[in-house]
Amino acid sequence: MSSSGAAVLNVEQLRRRHHSLSELTYARDEDAKLETTRARLSNILKRHEDLKDRLSRYSFNLARTSHRCRPAYYLR
Numbered sequence: 001m002s003s004s005g006a007a008v009l010n011v012e013q014l015r016r017r018h019h020s021l022s023e024l025t026y027a028r029d030e031d032a033k034l035e036t037t038r039a040r041l042s043n044i045l046k047r048h049e050d051l052k053d054r055l056s057r058y059s060f061n062l063a064r065t066s067h068r069c070r071p072a073y074y075l076r
Helices: 003-069
Strands: none
């Protein structure tokens, strides 16, 4: 094999290696984005549960004490 043939082969190997590294970097970036999305969704679901519990307690207390807030003519 001539030196120009070896150089072309070497350039091709470098090109393939660069392509593989680019794909790996892209995959890592996508994994990081996915992990960020998962964390955000987890936080949203946790906040939703907390708000749902608070609303449930508030509604219960409101129903339990609502007769105290009504005018006398509603109590008949």
